[in-house]
Structures are given as C-alpha cells and as structure tokens.
Amino acid sequence: MKKIPFVRVMNKFKKLVYGSRRRVPMLIAVYPGIHLTGHTIKQVVCDAEIQTKVIIALQKRLQTPIVQTGMDLSVEAEAFGAPVELPDYEVPTVTSPIIFSVADAQKLTVPRPGAGRTIVYLRTAELLRKSLPDAVVLGGCVGPFTLASRLVGLSEACMMAMTEPDTVNIVLEKCTEFLKSYVSAFRSVGADGVIMAEPAAGLLSPDMMEQFSIKWINRVANFVDSDDDFGIILHNCGAKPIHIETKSKATVSAFHFGSTMDIHAALDALPSSKPVCGNLDPSAIFVQGKPEEVFAKTTLLLKETQKYPNFVPSSGCDIPPQASLENLDAFIEAVRVYNSAI
Numbered sequence: 001m002k003k004i005p006f007v008r009v010m011n012k013f014k015k016l017v018y019g020s021r022r023r024v025p026m027l028i029a030v031y032p033g034i035h036l037t038g039h040t041i042k043q044v045v046c047d048a049e050i051q052t053k054v055i056i057a058l059q060k061r062l063q064t065p066i067v068q069t070g071m072d073l074s075v076e077a078e079a080f081g082a083p084v085e086l087p088d089y090e091v092p093t094v095t096s097p098i099i100f101s102v103a104d105a106q107k108l109t110v111p112r113p114g115a116g117r118t119i120v121y122l123r124t125a126e127l128l129r130k131s132l133p134d135a136v137v138l139g140g141c142v143g144p145f146t147l148a149s150r151l152v153g154l155s156e157a158c159m160m161a162m163t164e165p166d167t168v169n170i171v172l173e174k175c176t177e178f179l180k181s182y183v184s185a186f187r188s189v190g191a192d193g194v195i196m197a198e199p200a201a202g203l204l205s206p207d208m209m210e211q212f213s214i215k216w217i218n219r220v221a222n223f224v225d226s227d228d229d230f231g232i233i234l235h236n237c238g239a240k241p242i243h244i245e246t247k248s249k250a251t252v253s254a255f256h257f258g259s260t261m262d263i264h265a266a267l268d269a270l271p272s273s274k275p276v277c278g279n280l281d282p283s284a285i286f287v288q289g290k291p292e293e294v295f296a297k298t299t300l301l302l303k304e305t306q307k308y309p310n311f312v313p314s315s316g317c318d319i320p321p322q323a324s325l326e327n328l329d330a331f332i333e334a335v336r337v338y339n340s341a342i
Helices: 012-018 031-037 041-046 048-062 075-079 102-107 118-131 144-152 152-161 165-188 199-203 207-224 241-247 264-268 282-287 291-304 324-340
Strands: 066-068 136-142 193-197 231-236 256-258 276-280 311-315
Touching: 012 048, 012 136, 012 231, 031 041, 031 048, 031 324, 041 048, 041 075, 048 066, 048 102, 048 118, 048 152, 048 324, 075 118, 075 144, 075 165, 075 324, 102 165, 118 136, 118 311, 136 144, 136 165, 144 152, 144 165, 144 199, 144 207, 152 165, 152 199, 165 193, 199 207, 199 231, 207 231, 207 241, 207 311, 231 241, 241 264, 256 264, 256 291, 276 291, 282 291, 282 311, 282 324, 291 311, 291 324
Parallel strands: 066 136, 136 193, 193 231, 231 256, 256 276, 276 311
Antiparallel strands: none
C-alpha cells in the first residue's frame, strides 16, 4: 500500500479513511434494513423515527462506522412541487415533470429546507447523530442537474442543455439555491457530510457535465465550506472514465463511483488527498449474487486497489431492498478478513 498522504484539512469522514491503513467498509444501504424491522419502504421515507430505527438496526448487525440517511432521489423535486409516487415496497419516484417552458422555469418557487418530506431526512440525520455519537453520519441529497432533470424531465433536460441552455440555467440556479440551504441544514443538525447523488450528469459529455453539473456543485460545496468539518461526497453511478478529468474539478471532499467507472483509472487520476469510493454493482452483486460471490468480488476489489491509501470499498450505488442481509454480511466479512492481514 502507498504511504498515507498528507491531508491538510480533514473532516470526520476523511479522518476515518486516513486514520488507519485498514479499509473502511461503506455500504449505501438503508432499505434492506426493513427485513430487520418489518417496516415498509413507504414508512421509511415518510417517518424519521422509523427510518432511524431501520438504519440503527442495520448498523448494529453490520457494525459499520458510517451511517447515512436513505437515498431518495425524489424528495427534493417533491419539495419543489413535483408529483411523487410512494409505493409500499419500492423507492419513491417522480411521476411527471413540472417545467415545460422558460415561463415555468421563471415562476418556479424555491422551497425552504424542511419542506415536504425533506424534514424526514433532516430529522433522521439529527436522530442518528444523537443515537450514534461516534459514527460518521451522512445525509443525502441529489445534485443540481439531477434535481433539474426531475423537474424538467430527464431526456428533456439533456436536450435542453444543448438547445435551450438559458432555460436550464434558470432551473439550475434555483436548484442550487435550494441545495445550498438544504445541505447547510444537514450540517446544522449534526451530520458530518452528505452524499450528493448526481446520476443524471453521467448522461452528459465531459464539457456539458462541467457546464451543467460541476459548476453548480462547486457553488454548493464552496458555500458549505466542504472539506473542513463537513464534507460532500459526490456520487455518480453513471460516470465513465471519460468524465474523470471533469470530475476532478469538483471542489468536494470525496468521490463515489458506480460500476461503470474504471476504479483504477479514477484512483490514478484523482488526488490521493481525496477518498475515492466504489464500486461493486448493487444489482448484479448484492441482489443477484450469493454470499460467497459477494465475498469473492469484494476481496478481489480490495486486493486490486491495495496500493491506494484513499480507496474506500463500497457498493456502487444504493443497494435495493431486495438484497439479502447475508450478502451485506459477506461484504463486511470480506473487508474484515482483508484488514486482519494488515
């Protein structure tokens, strides 16, 4: 393993990563915890007390040093007024866009943190902080372009970025204004950072990603002084190697990639002073795989990345509720066995 780099400023997440040569297991997983508590996903995304119980039950089983609020890519759009479907056993989804013209974009009202179900996630982060004082507690939010794509429509947002960039920028300005206050609210309730999910930006070219995603993410990151006592972990499950150089321009604390990323290329290109997390496929490995396969895939990933001090083994995205708890156990056990040999 490479020598641990000097990192000038470290938030709690970075201290955990760089404080030891041992790997820190990080699973983006909340919804599989319903198998331990008997709740529905709808209850989890609508009730902070229930969401906290589910997260704590999963943390007690897995003994993970990092906990995060549920990944819900609809909650911010819902706060803006977008209609959302809330099934009992599936994650919520935005059912239709609400912006169809530049006039709609101009009339869009920016909500306050706590509007709609955003209060559920803020309250969950607050309860986790009180219940697990030693853990790294992470909130969650979508990135600016992903939020805009929920309000405009995904294919429409990608097309409008080319044909009507001024309209997209109006929406992005308002999305960013909200995200600055929403991320700040997570900080205020005691979270150590947030995982900012920006999957929609993975559909953009590198130049367009910089213009319509990274530029706006940096406004949020710079506003909350990310990388001091609070950090933004930028997640993009759709990013590919062609996006690495553009991603490196994000002034965030850490990066999190999905299975489409060449994790070695990312680790080689990105600074060793920033954690790089990923990238086991949540569906193919954690849902469809067997425990012994999860263990083997995790072990292989750990061995292949052993020279990088900033690598954090993780699922490449949010693990679906269908994933077995035994598969999550296998991931944790693989990291434990690897660490025991260090």
